[in-house]
Amino acid sequence: MNRTTESDSKYNHLEKMEVLELLQSINNEDKTVPLAVERAIPSITNLVEKIVERMREGGRLFYIGAGTSGRLGILDASEVPPTYGVPHGMVVGIIAGGDIAIRKAVENAEDNKLQAWKDLMAHHINEKDVVIGIAASGTTPYVIGGLEEANKHNVLTGCIVCNEGSPVATSSQYPIEVVVGPEFVTGSTRMKSGTAQKLVLNMISTTVMIKLGRVKGNKMVDMQLSNDKLVDRGTRMVMNATGLDYKTAEELLTKHGSVRKAIEAFSSI
Template sequence: MLTTEMSSRFNNLEQMSVTAILEGINSEDMTVPLAVAKAIPQVEPLVTAIVKRMKQGGRLFYIGAGTSGRLGILDASECPPTFGVPHELVVGIIAGGDTAIRKAVEFAEDDAEQAVKDLAQFSLTDKDTVIGIAASGTTPYVIGGVTTLRKQGILTGCVTCNTGSPLAAAVEYPVEAEVGAEFLTGSTRMKAGTAQKLILNMISTTVMIQLGHVKGNKMVDMQLSNKKLISRAVKMVMTELAVDEETAKQLIKEKGSIRSAIESGKS
């Protein structure tokens, strides 16, 4: 049996108090970072391979169904505002299309050929990477996609929460974070989803740091799309250049970005 489908350590949930339910969920959640930590030796070579290809002009694609697909879209959608990269550099694809982001599309995950069709519009090359995301490691949409793409010379990886899965066997760089049974049996949006989110954060953030989109510990390429981010940008420039607030604001206004403001102030 898949560990993600194993029965919960807790029973008679409907008879538990609110406090007991919350504490039970929290106690299970605390095991997730430990499972992710064990997977770091698998994440490292995948990230290294992605960086190598992206430095040559490659892109990163996530494919998944349900919660896994949504997590891929979430991670991809945060890269442009956080790191100032084009929207087409990191792309999330979900089984069932955009409708499935908010509403489940019946049987979409069972089509083993659809992922390749969904990716056809992007004209993938051997510089690109596709990461299949599936808690169970058995989703046909994801397995079919990475299997075909690997044969075409595309670098493939996966993020799953079972060991020895068909998905892991289908890719070059499997990442397996075995989180065990869910508090609510089989509800992989919980621990498994959290583990996947943590790993995707690790992958995209490390890749972007390696590609030069971070200076020190600051997001110097982030998009200045609201007042909060503009305020953060001003503080970055003030700290980096040891200037007052008005000078920092003026530099950002003139140069159009944090990076350019800092570079011009140091020149």
């Protein structure tokens, strides 16, 4: 297997570069990432359509990964409930090595091919659910094992990888391959590969939530009002939808607890 994520950087003697040259070179490499994601949109579309089908039937979305890939899955999963007002546990991020691995690398955790399925079973995974394996290299045993077991149990599987023809992609029913090429620092996949994975995760979760009815117009009408900034944003949404003044809109929002419910209450008057 040709692993472009491990290919030598196009740049050399990095330690001799001035700060400006380093920053410009990193930025030039980063500019190529959205183009790589664009080429993968047909594959992303196929997976998202299947996720929407499953989640409309009560299914959940699981991300599994190790290291940076696992952390990115947890990041995306953790931001869905406050943004879209869905229950915790509807989108779940699981990282090799457990929660301690979010902050600190756990030695050899990604090499355990059996553990991912055990971690998924702790959430009582079933045939309505979807598992997406995230692995820049596409060779992480933890992810491969989890996907293989999910397939055996009729769980829909997808992946986000940054090499072509990887074992993780082969183990996925709906693979997404975003080939970003060599990293600026050879093999440092937290850079372009991680950026590509984050962009794809944004696209997946955002599109799924929109198709599940969690956005109205272009607004997050079900967001959790967990701080003053979000209460202010929600109040202005209610003002725009109803024509109410700020104080009245804020009172209506506070009473009903969400932008959607506040607007619905106003419309029923």
